[in-house]
Every structure is written in structure tokens, then in C-alpha cells.
Amino acid sequence: MSLLPVDDAIAAILQRVPAPTAERVPLSQAGGRVLAEPLIAAHDQPPFHASAMDGYALRAADVVEGHRLSLIGTSQAGAGFSGRVAPGEAVRIFTGAPVPEGADTVIMQEEALVDGSHVSFTAPARPGHSVRPRGNDFARGQQLIAPGTRMGAMQLSVAAAANSAILNVARRPRIALLATGDELVLPGDPLGPDQIVASNSYGLAPLLSPYAQSVDDHGIVGDERAKLRSKLADIFAGDLDILITTGGASVGDHDIVQELLLEMGVTLDFWRINMRPGKPLMFGTRGKTLVFGLPGNPVSAMVTAIVFIKPALRRWLGYAEPPTWRLPLAAATPPNTARRHFMRARLVHTPNGPQLEPIAQTDSGHTSSLGGANMLIIQPEGDPGQPAGTTIEALSIDAF
Known part of the structure; x- marks a missing residue:
């Protein structure tokens, strides 16, 4: 079976995502x-003409040589002056307060000279100055x-x-997570012979939860058909929108997830993608439920979730797709194979601005390299490698 191009896989997934409700x-x-x-x-x-500063509200035409205006009241936020400002009059006013009817300007208090019940100004008046018009x-x-x-x-x-x-x-989707594999144990449990600690669900849950109504982790189930079928049946019986399994997405002797999902009514759209890491990605539907079968290797699981599941969740919410980042390389990238490479990278800040520093590690099971990564460089199929300073495309790992 030929490998499906990444862009075709994303398009196929988005066609299955329901319209936002x-x-x-x-x-x-x-x-x-x-x-x-x-x-x-x-x-x-504002719902009225409002003062932009503390000062005095008046008619700009009254500020002429020798002027001396009568103070007739105060307008403050929540308690405006109820009367009208007539020629030769002014009102003490405070920031945010309604400008009284008849006044067309405000002069700040630092430019006012108060003499008892009268005021004059050391600065010219300008109509509309320091007044926030209604609906501004x-x-x-x-x-x-x-x-x-x-x-x-x-x-x-x-x-x-x-x-x-x-x-x-x-409305946000309800997501279920299920890790599969005899080799897995929960964090904190003792490691037996030939066992590893399950980490995928602990990365996927916080990655996807900002988009979800709930992310329910259904733990680990081993590679035994009866137990796996029973667990899947329990999950499908619940009210979920998206099921995400990790592990068992290939077609080896012990990779039974795909086989059981098909037996349980999942219509498979595809399961092999022309990318690295993450080639054995599986996607299909069961009624209204979207079903993603992610690879078991931790880096592959996280990368495929970022590349495929996050766009589906954004479409689910009606959220606009973000532009792909375009940033210069802080170091050269090596030549790529015929598969699109989503290369781990870190965003670094330099005197010349932000740049992308590639992480050389490419092993799909190398979890420690994830700790320093906050970006994925998108390296095209067959790319000969690019020197430092080249502007390339990348995805943000953490951006919503």
C-alpha cells in the first residue's frame, strides 16, 4: 500500500469533522x-460624551482674552451635572464623567486658575478637546x-x-484516550522485565484539553483481544466524540487495535502516512465518533497529534487556522528522505530576532528530546537540507 501524503490526510480528516454547534x-x-x-x-x-481627564467643561468660544467663567457645578463618574452650560459658565469635571449639555471642550485642571466661584485658563480652548464622543x-x-x-x-x-x-x-468535543500494549506500566509502578513506562496519554491530555469539554484517560489495556474488545466496547458505549488510541496501529502479529476497531464498526479512511515520525497513523469513523489510532512511540504520538488532531479540533470549534510560522534557521538541517519530516526544534531568541534551532535527534522513541522542543520544523519530502539563516516553515507545539 502506498503512503498517503500528509496534506491529503489532513484534508480527509477535516472532511469528517462536523460543523461547529x-x-x-x-x-x-x-x-x-x-x-x-x-x-x-x-x-x-461611551453611552454619552465623556471627559478624558480631570478638568473643566465649558464652551470653547468663551475662552477669549480677559475671560472669567462662573463655576456652576460638578460632573463626576456616576453623577453627572444635570443642568446646561450657558455662555460664560463652566463645570468642574472628572475623568469618565458625562460632559454637560452645552459644553464642547474640556481643559485640564493643570491649566486652570480658580478664584472662588470663578475659573480662567492659561491655555487656549479647542472644540472637542479631551472629550470622548458618544460611541467613540x-x-x-x-x-x-x-x-x-x-x-x-x-x-x-x-x-x-x-x-x-x-x-x-x-461546543467542545468529548475525547477518550486509550493506551495499548503488554509492555506498558503506569508512572510510579515498578518496571518488570521488558516493560516501559506509559507516557503518551500524559502528553496528549494537556495538549488537547484546551479544545475539549473533557479528556478521559481510560488507562492501559494489554494486547489480549478479549480485554481490548471489552475496553473498546465500554468506551464506545459512553458519550464521546473522539477516540484516540496509542499503540497497535500497525499490522504486526501483536498490533490488533486496527483489526478490532474494524470488527467493531469503524470505517477506516487511511492508516499509513508519508511522514516521519508517525507513519502508521490510523484514522476512521464509527457513526459520529472520529477515531484516531496513533503510533505507540512517544515522539510519533505527539507529532501526529499536533499535525492531524489539533487541526481537526480547531475545525470542530470553528477556530481559524493559524498561519504557519516562517523563521530563519539557527543551524543547518540535514538532508531529508522521501517522507515529510516534522523535525523537533526549539525557538531561540538571538540579537537578530527569533530563530529555529533544530534538534538533531530523530529517533521516534527518544522522549527526552521532546523536553527541549517547542516547535516542529516542516522539512519537505526530499529536501536537500538548508543552511543556517534560511527561512523555513514550522509549527508551534504549544500555541492554541
């Missing part, structure tokens, strides 16, 4: 969620935030200012 959540619970409908302003902000920030009916936007601190602040107590956000 919206749910309403309180603003206090919307952090990190993706907006499903545009946020529209329901009022003008946003106007009723204006779109403030587009759908597909992740609601971070800045966006939540805007939503609060727009008086949006409830937001329509994309």
Missing part, C-alpha cells in the same frame, strides 16, 4: 472558549468580535464592556 455560557465561564456567533454591541460606548469606542450594532475567535483576557474585557453576560461559544 453553539452553546450559551456565562461570561465568567467563557475564558478559552471559541466564539460561535459574532459579538454585537447592544449600546454605544463602539456603537450600537457594531461587530466587536468575529466568530472563530478564542476568548482570551482582552476579548473577555471587550465582551464585558459590551454588557454581554452570556456568550454563544462552540
Whole structure:
């Protein structure tokens, strides 16, 4: 069987992802969620002409040679002056307070000379100066935030200012993780002969949880058909949207995951990708459930999750695809094979700006090299290798 190109595999997965569906959540619970409908302003902000500083509100035309204006009141935030400013009058005003009717400018208090109930100014008056017009920030009916936007601190602040107590956000999928293999033991358990510590689920859960309603780790099941079938049946009986298995995705004598999934009604779209690490990636569906069979090698599992599962989750949420990073190399890359290489790398800051430093280790089971990686260099198929300074494409490992 020929190897499927990476781009074709991503396209096939995205075709299976359902359209985003919206749910309403309180603003206090919307952090990190993706907006499903545009946020529209329901009022003008500010809702009145407001002062941009502490000073005096007046008519600009009154500041002429020899002027002396009568102080007739005070306007402060939450308690505006209710009267009208007539010719020859001024109102003491504070930042954020409504500019009284009749006034068309504010002069800062440092440029004012107060004499009892009168005030004059050492600076000329300019109509509209230090006045924030009604709707200057946003106007009723204006779109403030587009759908597909992740609601971070800045966006939540805007939503609060727009008086949006409830937001329509994309429903997040429920994800199940299952590690397979007789050789695996849980972290903290003693290692027996020929055993290794299971690490994949402990990396996948935090990688995917920002996109998910829940990520349920179903632990480890060995390479025994009856136990694996029973575990898979229990998982499918639950209310899940995405199943991710690690290990057993190939077709060796002990790689039974694919065989059992097919027996249990999974329609397989593909299972071999022209990439490294991560060639034996499996993808299919069972009803509404997306099923990913990731390789068991830890680096392969994490790389395939970044390259294939994260784009699927972003599509699920209606979240716009981020642009591929383009950065110069801090060191040369070696020649590549006929498979696209997702090379571990670290982002380094240099006097000339950010650069990508390749990590030379290519073993798909070499977990310690993951600790220093925060980027994946995308090395094209058959690439002859690029010298330091060449601008290349990369994926961020940690970016949402």
C-alpha cells in the first residue's frame, strides 16, 4: 500500500469533522472558549460624551482674552451635572464623567486658575478637546468580535464592556484516550522485565484539553483481544466524540487495535502516512465518533497529534487556522528522505530576532528530546537540507 501524503490526510480528516454547534455560557465561564456567533454591541460606548481627564467643561468660544467663567457645578463618574452650560459658565469635571449639555471642550485642571466661584485658563480652548464622543469606542450594532475567535483576557474585557453576560461559544468535543500494549506500566509502578513506562496519554491530555469539554484517560489495556474488545466496547458505549488510541496501529502479529476497531464498526479512511515520525497513523469513523489510532512511540504520538488532531479540533470549534510560522534557521538541517519530516526544534531568541534551532535527534522513541522542543520544523519530502539563516516553515507545539 502506498503512503498517503500528509496534506491529503489532513484534508480527509477535516472532511469528517462536523460543523461547529453553539452553546450559551456565562461570561465568567467563557475564558478559552471559541466564539460561535459574532459579538454585537447592544449600546454605544461611551453611552454619552465623556471627559478624558480631570478638568473643566465649558464652551470653547468663551475662552477669549480677559475671560472669567462662573463655576456652576460638578460632573463626576456616576453623577453627572444635570443642568446646561450657558455662555460664560463652566463645570468642574472628572475623568469618565458625562460632559454637560452645552459644553464642547474640556481643559485640564493643570491649566486652570480658580478664584472662588470663578475659573480662567492659561491655555487656549479647542472644540472637542479631551472629550470622548458618544460611541467613540463602539456603537450600537457594531461587530466587536468575529466568530472563530478564542476568548482570551482582552476579548473577555471587550465582551464585558459590551454588557454581554452570556456568550454563544462552540461546543467542545468529548475525547477518550486509550493506551495499548503488554509492555506498558503506569508512572510510579515498578518496571518488570521488558516493560516501559506509559507516557503518551500524559502528553496528549494537556495538549488537547484546551479544545475539549473533557479528556478521559481510560488507562492501559494489554494486547489480549478479549480485554481490548471489552475496553473498546465500554468506551464506545459512553458519550464521546473522539477516540484516540496509542499503540497497535500497525499490522504486526501483536498490533490488533486496527483489526478490532474494524470488527467493531469503524470505517477506516487511511492508516499509513508519508511522514516521519508517525507513519502508521490510523484514522476512521464509527457513526459520529472520529477515531484516531496513533503510533505507540512517544515522539510519533505527539507529532501526529499536533499535525492531524489539533487541526481537526480547531475545525470542530470553528477556530481559524493559524498561519504557519516562517523563521530563519539557527543551524543547518540535514538532508531529508522521501517522507515529510516534522523535525523537533526549539525557538531561540538571538540579537537578530527569533530563530529555529533544530534538534538533531530523530529517533521516534527518544522522549527526552521532546523536553527541549517547542516547535516542529516542516522539512519537505526530499529536501536537500538548508543552511543556517534560511527561512523555513514550522509549527508551534504549544500555541492554541
